[in-house]
Every structure is written in C-alpha cells, then in structure tokens.
Amino acid sequence: MSDSNSTTKNSADLNPEQHVLELGQRARAASHALATASTQDKNQALHAIADELDSSADELLAANAQDLASAKERQLDAPLLDRLELTPARVASMSAGLRNVAAQSDPVGAMSGGERQPSGLVIAKMRVPIGVIGVIYESRPNVTADAAAICLKSGNAVILRGGSESMLSNRIIARCVRDGIARTAIPADAVQLINTTSRDAVGALLRMEDYVDVIIPRGGKGLTSRISQDARVPVIKHLDGICHVFVDEASDLDSALNVAVNSKTYRYGICGSMETILVAESESQAFLPMLNDAMAPHEVELRGCEKSLKIQPHWASATTEDWSTEYLGPILSVKVVADVQEAIQHINQFGSGHTDAIITSDIQRADRFVRQVDSSSVIVNAATCFADGAEYGLGAEIGISTNRMHVRGPVGVLGLTTEKYVVTGNGTIRQ
Numbered sequence: 001m002s003d004s005n006s007t008t009k010n011s012a013d014l015n016p017e018q019h020v021l022e023l024g025q026r027a028r029a030a031s032h033a034l035a036t037a038s039t040q041d042k043n044q045a046l047h048a049i050a051d052e053l054d055s056s057a058d059e060l061l062a063a064n065a066q067d068l069a070s071a072k073e074r075q076l077d078a079p080l081l082d083r084l085e086l087t088p089a090r091v092a093s094m095s096a097g098l099r100n101v102a103a104q105s106d107p108v109g110a111m112s113g114g115e116r117q118p119s120g121l122v123i124a125k126m127r128v129p130i131g132v133i134g135v136i137y138e139s140r141p142n143v144t145a146d147a148a149a150i151c152l153k154s155g156n157a158v159i160l161r162g163g164s165e166s167m168l169s170n171r172i173i174a175r176c177v178r179d180g181i182a183r184t185a186i187p188a189d190a191v192q193l194i195n196t197t198s199r200d201a202v203g204a205l206l207r208m209e210d211y212v213d214v215i216i217p218r219g220g221k222g223l224t225s226r227i228s229q230d231a232r233v234p235v236i237k238h239l240d241g242i243c244h245v246f247v248d249e250a251s252d253l254d255s256a257l258n259v260a261v262n263s264k265t266y267r268y269g270i271c272g273s274m275e276t277i278l279v280a281e282s283e284s285q286a287f288l289p290m291l292n293d294a295m296a297p298h299e300v301e302l303r304g305c306e307k308s309l310k311i312q313p314h315w316a317s318a319t320t321e322d323w324s325t326e327y328l329g330p331i332l333s334v335k336v337v338a339d340v341q342e343a344i345q346h347i348n349q350f351g352s353g354h355t356d357a358i359i360t361s362d363i364q365r366a367d368r369f370v371r372q373v374d375s376s377s378v379i380v381n382a383a384t385c386f387a388d389g390a391e392y393g394l395g396a397e398i399g400i401s402t403n404r405m406h407v408r409g410p411v412g413v414l415g416l417t418t419e420k421y422v423v424t425g426n427g428t429i430r431q
Helices: 006-014 016-035 039-055 057-073 078-084 088-103 142-153 164-182 199-206 221-230 253-265 281-298 306-311 320-324 340-350 363-372
Strands: 111-116 122-129 132-137 157-161 191-193 214-218 243-247 274-280 301-304 331-337 355-359 377-380 417-424
Touching: 016 122, 016 132, 016 157, 016 191, 016 199, 039 057, 039 088, 039 142, 039 164, 057 078, 057 088, 057 164, 078 164, 088 142, 132 142, 132 199, 142 157, 142 164, 142 191, 157 199, 164 191, 199 221, 214 221, 243 253, 243 340, 253 274, 253 281, 253 355, 274 281, 274 340, 281 301, 281 306, 281 331, 301 306, 306 331, 320 331, 320 340, 331 340, 340 355, 340 363, 355 363, 363 377
Parallel strands: 132 157, 132 214, 157 191, 243 274, 243 355, 274 331, 301 331, 355 377
Antiparallel strands: 111 122, 122 417
16 A cells, blocks of 8 residues: 655645556556455455554544544534544444455355356356456545455455545554555555545546546545546446335334334434335324424424324425435434335435335235335335445445446445356367
C-alpha cells in the first residue's frame, strides 16, 4: 500500500491525476500476481491485518475522535456522523469481519459445469477475479478494512479513495493493512489508498479504463449520482435505501410492531433503515395507535397518508415526495393500503430496489410479495436492517448493489468474481 508520508501527500496534491495513474499501473501489476495467490497466503494476510487493527485500536479511536470533532465543526449531517463514528465495538467488528472473510471458502479457481458436447468438447466454467476494483466512499472508515478484506480474498487489487472527513481514521486503518500485508507473500500494491482529497483524483479514477475494471461508490445520493454520470468504468451502485415494511392483514400485530420499530430505530443512518411503513386497511385501526405509542420514546416523527390521519389526526401530513425520500433519520412515512397488491404496487413505484419486507402468516401472500417486489432483498417476517453482508453470512460487504447486472444485494467475496469458460478437447476440430 502506498505510504502516507508528507512527501507522497504533497506530490499527490500537486499532481493528483499522475498520482492516481501510478496507483492504477501498480494495481494492475499486483492484480496479475494476486489472481494466482494461494488461499493460504490470502488468509494469512487477512489475519495479519486483523491483528494490526486489534493492536492499534486505541490509536484508531483517538484518530476517529479527531475526525468526528472536525466533522461536527463542519456541521455534517447526523447520518454522516453516525457512519463516521467508530466505537470499540465497531473496531472489533472490523477485525472480526476480516477473520470471517478468511474463514470463508475461496471461490477463485472453483469449477462448474463440465458437460461433454456432441463435438467431444468438455465445457466448464472457472471462477476468476474481476481484476482491479476502485472504491470511493464517504465517512464509513470501516470500508477501508472491509474493501481490503473482500478484494484480497476474491483475488482483486483495490484502489481506495475515502472522504476528507475520515482521513485520519482511514490512514490508521490503511497503515494496518499495509503492515499486515508486508508480513505475507501478498504483493504490497494489492491494496492502495489515494493520498489526496482532491476531487481531480476521483475524476482520474473514473476515467482509468486501462487500469480499473469496476468502481464501487459508498456514500450519499450526490456522490453515487456523480460517479454514475462521470464514470467510463462500470459501476456497481445503489442510489437510495428507501425500504418498506408491509403489515399484512394476516400478521400478528405485536410481532409486526417489533419488526417495524427495529427496522426504523436500529440505526437511522444505514441504507437498510425502514423509511415507509405500509399497513393493510383492515389492520389500520388497531395497528396505527400501537405504532404511535411505540415510536414516541424514540421521538420518531410520523407522517401519515389521508387514511392514516383519520386514525391519528395529530400526525404530520405525508406528501408525494415523502414516499420517495430516504430520511436517514427519525422520520417515518405511513400509508394505509387496501391489500398486498396495492402494497406491491406502491413499493415498485416509489421504492429504490434495496430492501422491502412483509409481515404475514399467509404463505401465499408472502410468496406473491417475494415474486413481485423488484428489490435486491425481499424479506419475510424480519426487519429490513438485516440487509447487511455480515448478517447474510458474507463476513463483510463492499456495498449493497441495486444493479440488475452481474451482482445484486450485499456484495461479498463471490460478488467480486466472474467466470471464464474452460474448454477441453482431444485434438478436436470443428467439422
């Protein structure tokens, strides 16, 4: 990983495009070596990085406290502050994520297929790395460790560009990654951190088709939109996390209430937080007062549709804009719908294709919801905040994709690989 000494930083600031070009060239060279690295070597690197994080936890928390203080002076929004903050538990979660990724099976080199064709050829597929991944992210210093882990295990080199608000935290984590890799056979340039906060560096990374194979943004809608518009390199992205919970007429209302509260209040700033709750009209008279009382201790502002306001007239009135807003804060829009079909129509019209849930004991309606809701994660009888790579058994994630091509949902190790055909003959010629 590139050193973060003052000379390198000054050079990067003076000529960010040249800096990024050099990182890309080194990353491409490293990717060729990393693609054939043994599982043992990759796992050794992941454990070594986790050890470095554990031993540097106090230093990392101190650096993060400085980042937080600066961010508060700059009056960053509460969701960004939440994503920026590291706690002892979150630092421990980072190192645990690295070890979890090490414990996973290695997809690289795995073969599938192997059918013999009439020509005599045997057609199989081999799982291979993508190559070089560029990750651009705001706040979220944990992405530095998560991206390194997932890219290393999947055999990809990675170029990281964090935001200025998390620079001190990122540098400590990057040093841990660099020092951990240095103790192994993994190439040093397998993970590199862009050493400038210049926006020109982002532009250069987005245009670097010869050296970067895919870009993954982690941040707000503004960042992701800009990257999607400007990138010449393919992008794995999601723009919003407008997540829904539908309380079906065949649901246990106490269970539905627990799921709704957890979906909204577990953490407001995550993309899997519920932003709209849909309630079957037959259950609205009983459920909406329960929802009101349960959200009151959390000081969640409730914004209701016309039917909701007839039951809870003191709520704020929801507008059409509310249905397509990712609040990332203590605000929840509420809509009463006739049935599961109207709920599905609302989600497909206003949702972002991220994560949506149904609470029901009716298997047929659950099946209809799962089949017809067009989202990367569709959940039955559980909270939307489970939309997370670690919770899905991926160890860690590099992002949650709402793309329809290549990979969808939380992107883990398997999501950063692709396949190539392996065709075997025996002096076979085409007739």
